[in-house]
Amino acid sequence: MKSPIPDYLQHVLDKARDNEAGAPAAYIDVLARADTSKLAVALAMVDGNLYSAGDDQVEFSIQSISKAFVYALAIEDAGLPRVLEKIGVEPSGDRFNQLSLERGTNRPMNPMINAGAITAHSLVVAPNATAEARTERILKSLSRLAGRQLHVDEEVYEAELKDADRNMGIGHMLKAAGIITCDPREAVKGYIRQCAINVNVKDLAMMSATLCNAGVHPFSGEQIIPHASVRQVLSVMTTCGMYDAAGDWVSNVGIPAKSGVAGGIIGTLPGQVGIAAFSPKLDERGNSVRGVAICEQLSRDMGLHMM
Ligand code: DON
Incomplete structure (x- = not known):
């Protein structure tokens, strides 16, 4: 049976695409020339399932x-x-x-x-x-x-x-x-x-899911990050990961997260799902405009908010 999740992810991307706001990072000239139409999302579950949609093979720097x-x-x-x-x-x-x-x-x-x-x-x-x-x-x-x-x-x-x-x-x-x-x-x-290390959204979703899974990689079963470090990392991602937008982010999306100036964002819901979104245009705080919109939508639809 065909999983409904990719269709749902496609729908989330289609909605986010309408948002034309923002601009790619201007201070790194390669990023300033990025193709701003690129848009992708991936979800990696702690049980090892990975779902993605959009430009999920496109690489961008992790920043x-x-x-x-x-x-x-x-x-x-x-x-x-x-x-x-x-x-x-x-x-x-x-x-x-x-x-x-x-x-x-x-x-x-x-x-x-x-x-x-x-x-x-x-x-x-x-x-x-x-x-x-x-x-x-x-x-x-x-x-x-x-x-x-x-x-x-x-x-x-x-x-x-x-x-x-x-x-x-x-x-x-x-x-x-x-x-x-x-x-x-x-x-x-x-x-x-x-x-400057290149990744795509599937890579990021898996990296995020390892944090969700107490440092154990959901596919390989390897303990890559010690559990005590995961706790510290997720705490700081919650309070500081979205910079001066951290308060807005925690109240709207409610998931520990980290953004990058090439347009990537990870969201990490412990015990459940690692989210990754990508689109190059940024808001004035340096976070991907469409990436934030995607995470907000996923959080609302899937009830991901921690509270
Ligand atoms: O150091 C810098 O400015 C960049 N290499 C990384 C900044 C960044 O990704 C900020 N995130 N939104």
């Missing part, structure tokens, strides 16, 4: 969605107490590319903003590790989560690196504040490389 998974790696490699010494867990209320250091501790406010993510990146493997070792660990882990070998989009990497003054500035401030101890240029380069 800030990587921050959730690299935070988990930092916790695994450096231990939660050390990570908490270096990165806070409070929403900044500011844009993702603000410095947002906490008064008193100098910690970046949380790991989902660029300052916190650059710090988390610097804690992967070990503080004195090479940039290559860190990137390799991150690529390997994200590939295991996706269930296939992922690759860095070199064009996106180069494009972001050539206009990286702002992130480089943040890296230098983190070093001056004693938060990162390695060469800040290497930390920022590695962070930009992690953001």
Whole structure:
């Protein structure tokens, strides 16, 4: 019997397509030229079923969605107490590319903003590790989560690196504040490389479903992320994953989530379903306009709100 779910997902996409608002990220020139008609959704259930519709084979760079998974790696490699010494867990209320250091501790406010993510990146493997070792660990882990070998989009990497003054500035401030101890240029380069890893919505749905499933990959049954890290990651995704839109998101959609500036979004409902949506046009807070609309619709129709 034909499953009704793909037809339903197609219907959700058709509705979201009517929303013409937003613009692709302007500050990374490859992303500014993205095909804004692209639209896709995928749902990965914790029982291992995967459903998708639209441009589900189209690849785009993971961007800030990587921050959730690299935070988990930092916790695994450096231990939660050390990570908490270096990165806070409070929403900044500011844009993702603000410095947002906490008064008193100098910690970046949380790991989902660029300052916190650059710090988390610097804690992967070990503080004195090479940039290559860190990137390799991150690529390997994200590939295991996706269930296939992922690759860095070199064009996106180069494009972001050539206009990286702002992130480089943040890296230098983190070093001056004693938060990162390695060469800040290497930390920022590695962070930009992690953001340039290409994925499609099916990859992201599977990565999200692993978080839903207490760190166990729903297909392979492998424990990829320790359970204690999943709890920490999902907590911070709930409060900080959608940046200064986090409050609106939690009240409207009610699912831990993370967005990326290439137009991807993941939603993660523990014990149930990992959602991924993609469309390149962003709102003023840096979240995909159609991606947000898709998640709102799914949450309403399927009763996914946590409350
Ligand atoms: O560092 C940056 O600005 C980008 N590589 C990532 C930002 C991002 O994805 C913000 N999300 N919406």
